[in-house]
Amino acid sequence: MADPTSVLLTARQELARLPPVLDGLLGDLDPSDWRARPVAPEWAPIEIICHLRDEEVEDFGARIRVALEGGSRFTPIDPERWAEERRYRDADPREALAAFRERREASLGFLASVPPDRLTAAVEHPRLRRLSGLDLLVAWVAHDRLHLAQLSGTLARLWATRWAPLRADYAGPIPYGAPGG
Numbered sequence: 001m002a003d004p005t006s007v008l009l010t011a012r013q014e015l016a017r018l019p020p021v022l023d024g025l026l027g028d029l030d031p032s033d034w035r036a037r038p039v040a041p042e043w044a045p046i047e048i049i050c051h052l053r054d055e056e057v058e059d060f061g062a063r064i065r066v067a068l069e070g071g072s073r074f075t076p077i078d079p080e081r082w083a084e085e086r087r088y089r090d091a092d093p094r095e096a097l098a099a100f101r102e103r104r105e106a107s108l109g110f111l112a113s114v115p116p117d118r119l120t121a122a123v124e125h126p127r128l129r130r131l132s133g134l135d136l137l138v139a140w141v142a143h144d145r146l147h148l149a150q151l152s153g154t155l156a157r158l159w160a161t162r163w164a165p166l167r168a169d170y171a172g173p174i175p176y177g178a179p180g181g
Contacts, residue, residue, distance in 0.1 A: 004116035004134060011137040012111050018144045019101045022049070025151065026097065034093045038157035038176040043083065048151050049096045050088035051079055052144075056103040060140040061110060067121045067133040068114065074123060111137075 026045060034046045043051070055077075063074050082088070119133030131139075153175030160168035168174055 001120075002134060002138075004119050007134050007137055008111065008114065008116045008119060011141050012108055014141045015104065015111070015144065016108055018052075018148065019104055021148065022097060022100070022151075025155065026093070029093070029155075031093075033155075033158050033162075035089050036158055038154045038161075042154065042176060043150070044089060045151060045154060046091055046093050046096060047083050047088040048147055048154070049093065049100060050086065050091050051083065052147055053096055053100040053103060054082055054086070055079065055143065056100060056107055060136055060143065061107045063123070063131070064111075064114075064119070064133045064136050067123050067131070067136065068118050070121065071123055074125065 026049070029045065035044050037044045037047075058075075059077055059079075065071075066074055114133075119137065122130040122132040122135075125131045156168075156174050157176045160174045
């Protein structure tokens, strides 16, 4: 079993890293690239940011609270549906990033108040069995990194497409293949 104090401290440090990384990656992104998808089913940068913004409140933090409060089940979430229903592609990029930053700060404040040993409390998940607060904390950091990889791949594809027929693939395989290919 992982030490709850170590997991909490390390996860808080890692979670604090994402907002400045996003600012660096997206700070001067071309306005048209915010809404461009690398290929049809993949998300555009604005959709990824809106997803992170909403997950911040409705997924990880909320689920850790359920575990801490002794709850017996999690509120279902549907991020794919949210992207369409909440019209992520129509969102203002600056507002979405600012909202994510604010929500992440609130999450970090919340996590600073959590007694580490309480994170061993678990809730039954219909697909994954029991998830403890520690499981959710580790998954939260992994979620950040997965979406950072997704965003990086999207930006690489958009860059390569922008400058085609120049050979960006000299750098290595560009994620998502060629548009339409």
